[in-house]
Amino acid sequence: MNRSNLILTLICLGSFFILSAQKTEIYSHEKKAYQDALALYNNQQYQAAQAIFDKIKTNTKDYETEANSAYYSANAAIRLNQRGADKLMEDFVDRYPTSTKRNSAFLDVADYYFETGKYPYSLKWYKKVDQSAMSNNDKERFNFNNGYALYASKRPKQAERYLSKVSNSPKYGSQAKYYLGYIAYEQDDYDEASARFDQITDPELLNEKLSYYQADLNFKLGNFEEAIAMAKKQLPKSDRKEISELNKIIGESYFNLKQYDEAIPYLKKYRGRRGKLSNTDYYLTGYSHYKQGDYEGAIQQFNKIIGGTNSVSQNAYYHLAECYLKLDKKPEALNAFRNASQMDFSAEIQKDALLNYARLSYEIGNAYEPVPQVMATYLEKYPKDEHQQEIQELLVDSYITSKNFEGAMELLEKNKGYASKETYQKVAFYRGVELFIDGDYEPALERFSKSLKSAGNKDFEARALYWKAESAYRLNRFDEALTDFSEFKRLPASNKLPEYANLDYNLGYCHFKLKEYGNAISYFKNVTNSGTEENERLADSYLRLGDSYFVTSKYKSAQSAYNESSKMNGPERDYAAFQKALCSGFLGNSSAKIDGLNQFLTRYPKSSLRDDAFFELGNSYIKGGNENMGLQTYDRLIEEYGRSKFAPRAMLRQGLVHYNANRNDQALTKLKGVVQKYPNTQEAKQAVATAKLVYVDEGRVSEYAAWARNLDFVEVTDAELDNASFEAADRKRAEGKSEAAIKGYEDYLKEFPNGLHALQVNFNLAQLYFYKGNKEAALPKYKTVADSGSGEYTEQALTRVCEVYVGKQDYQSAIPYLQQLENTAEISQNRTFAQSNLMKGYYGQENYAQTIAYAEKVLKAPKIDNRIKSDAQIMIARSAIATNDERLAETAYQEVKKIATGELAAEAWYYDGYFKNKNQNFEASNTSVQKLAKDYSAYKEWGGKGLIIMAKNFYALGDAFQATYILESVITNFAEYNDIVAEAKGELSIIKSREAQSNSSVDPNGN
Secondary structure, eight states: OOHHHHHHHHHHHHHHHHHHHHHHHHHHHHHHHHHHHHHHHHTTOHHHHHHHHHHHHHHOOOHHHHHHHHHHHHHHHHHTTOTTHHHHHHHHHHHOTTOTTHHHHHHHHHHHHHHTTOHHHHHHHHTTOOGGGSOHHHHHHHHHHHHHHHHHTTOHHHHHHHHGGGTTOTTTHHHHHHHHHHHHHHTTOHHHHHHHHHTOOOHHHIIIIIHHHHHHHHHHTTOHHHHHHHHHHHGGGOOHHHHHHHHHHHHHHHHHTTOHHHHHHHHHHOOOBTTBBOHHHHHHHHHHHHHTTOHHHHHHHHTTOOSOOSHHHHHHHHHHHHHHHHTTOHHHHHHHHHHHHTOOSOHHHHHHHHHHHHHHHHHHOOSSSOHHHHHHHHHHHSTTOTTHHHHHHHHHHHHHHTTOHHHHHHHHHHOGGGSOHHHHHHHHHHHHHHHHHTTOHHHHHHHHHHHHHTOOOHHHHHHHHHHHHHHHHHTTOHHHHHHHHHHHHHSTTGGGSGGGGGHHHHHHHHHHHTTOHHHHHHHHHHHHHHOOSOHHHHHHHHHHHHHHHHHTTOHHHHHHHHHHHHHTTOTTHHHHHHHHHHHHHHTTOHHHHHHHHHHHHHHOTTOTTHHHHHHHHHHHHHHTTOHHHHHHHHHHHHHHOTTSTHHHHHHHHHHHHHHHTTOHHHHHHHHHHHHHHSTTSHHHHHHHHHHHHHHHHTTOHHHHHHHHHTOSSOOGGGHHHHHHHHHHHHHHHHTTOHHHHHHHHHHHHHHOTTOTTHHHHHHHHHHHHHHTTOHHHHHHHHHHHHTTOSSTTHHHHHHHHHHHHHHTTOHHHHHHHHHHHHHHOOSHHHHHHHHHHHHHHHHHTTOHHHHHHHHHHHHHSSSOOHHHHHHHHHHHHHHHHHTTOHHHHHHHHHHHHHHOOHHHHHHHHHHHHHHHHHTTOHHHHHHHHHHHHHHOTTOHHHHHHHHHHHHHHHHHTTOHHHHHHHHHHHHHHOTTOHHHHHHHHHHHHHHHHHHTTTBTTSOTTOO
């Protein structure tokens, strides 16, 4: 080698040594930085480590160092939860596909997310791992972690696949078996779960976690004693939630072992899911109390079961009903049996519940559905049942006890084998009495006749005959009534019956109405001589005895009878005094008559007979020659009672007195006054005729003709034809030929619309139409008479006009006539009729002050029956309710309750319950509603309203089952009453919302 080559070689070698030394120095520095970063990373100082790794990654020329730095930097980002950390790791995998850290990256990231509990993230990265490139240790960790992450992510089937691979692992085996067992437990595979749990050997798992599930498993497998032992062992080591669940396991295990006394304390310590018990929980505790004979305790649990529709609920409601029965709470038992009978989970319970429901419905009544319908449902559902005969008998009796006598009659007429002829006889009789009380005399008479045709019981035969006679009497069929009363008297059973006491009185009236006054006298004397009658009836008997003597001209005897009646202080003592004075006149003692009439006018300032008395007194003065006093008395009558039928007569008499005394001008003034003030009356027509005589006497015929032509109510030139036409028609009426009479009267009115007899013809024609049932045709005729002013037929016509309008509920038209009748009626019953219907008319117009005023007038009226009294009290009560005067309403309804029948009684009992509820007297309120349900079930609307009150009562008493069941039944069974259903839904929603706070089985939305 030459020198130059040697030098060159030495230079190159020197450069190599220099370069080599520089490279080693750089490499050593980089390695130290990498090791420092790795140390920081391993000490979890990820932020500092990441900064160094990023710097190394940027500056290094070494592929492996760059790849590893990128790997640790991405890992640090993940642990620091930096945004885009996943992307950094994915970039690492993409950029360094040959890195030895590639598979470790997937596994490491997955393990990190697993350890931090982010199982969905860990599953994402485990999915990327290449399982074939892992060590055995890594594989076990991978399978366990992946399996657990899947389990935690609610994917048990996939979890089982991975956990099964490490079930025999020394490290992971116990935990894998635990989770595999728990998966089986959650899927109700209790045998598999038990087998898995039995294989666990890890003492920590055995002590801390497993006993609870093994206790529950043994319970679910029916190993109740083992479940109790394990649960009791676990109790001291458990948290609050587990303690509640373990108490449930122990309690239910004791329950299934029928050790109910042991079960109760544990069942009561169970707090439910999320603090709410379920219907089943309440059932278990309730049934345990029931089996111990603690019926109150059982009820407190059972009645919290709301809206249940399963076999547990059916059992609960059935046992709840039994508990109520044991404590004699029959209305509550009725509801519970009804509920159980409407479920079909157990046919045996359903049938027995329906049987008991039917029996209780019969015993205490039923507001949901007619009691007979309950019985019929049972017979239809179980036609060949061993209880068939019992239910058939109860079915018939149920019609009777619910007072549905018409329904009972129809049932027995279709099913004659259901009861005896005697039962039908009684049912028909009671239906007749019911109709009679309501004033429906024709159908009442028909039912009494049916009762008589099925006679089996002699007492009821006699009673039916008696009330048939009463019905005929009320229909003005006095001959028929007399025949039946007489037949009743001949029956051997009659003298033992309460009706017999009234017989002579009724026979006397029949003869009296038939104008057989001699016989009437005999019977009324029997009554007055017996001394057993009540004062009012005795006073009335003396009156009718006096009337009978009076019309047969036996004035002395009449006067004596009237005198006895007046001593009785009866409601018609004014009439007795008046008649006694008349008798003095007929006995020729005019001064005694005058004294008697004057005493009458002083003693009875409010009598309806005062106008009669003034007229008679005026006549007596004139007859006795005291013309001046007579004329003054007539003036007083006309001034005080200008609308009385006697006013035109008195004025006419004044005209005649002046005419007879040749005071013609004064006579004409009075006679013209009659015509002007009382046109269209018979007295006006007579006044015209008398005035004609005065004018003729004075030769002032042309003056008379001019005056008479202006009168449109009389045709003086056709008097004879007028009279003949009237008499022909009237004769037909007297002969009972009503159709011919109607035609004759109609012809008369066409010919003589303002004739001498026009008012009487209009009245007679109206009466004929009315009795034929043609009230529309009768009405205008009655109105013609009523509108004519005073007259003999005015009061009767007014009464009929009012009756027709009231019958049509046309109070708008009725009120003016009712007011007129009230002001002019001489018969007290007619005045009471007017006041009673004015009361109803004003109520319809929402004039509550007038309603109450007229109701109080009605209550003060003499001789009114209970039906009218209850009408008046109900009007006061309803008006008070409408004006929010509940104190007055409560008082009035109490009065109604004492005397009312039918629907008014139902209304009164409803409000009795209503006010007791408002006064928080809940038990008493329920008693009132039950009375309503039992005795007035025919009035469904009041029954439905009463049930809502009952539901409120039960809820206030802590019985949520009764409250909700009643309201649900109202909603189902009273759909035709929108207001009732709406109120029931509102109350039910409130209750369910409250109960849902403690009962998980209750829908808080009320569904």
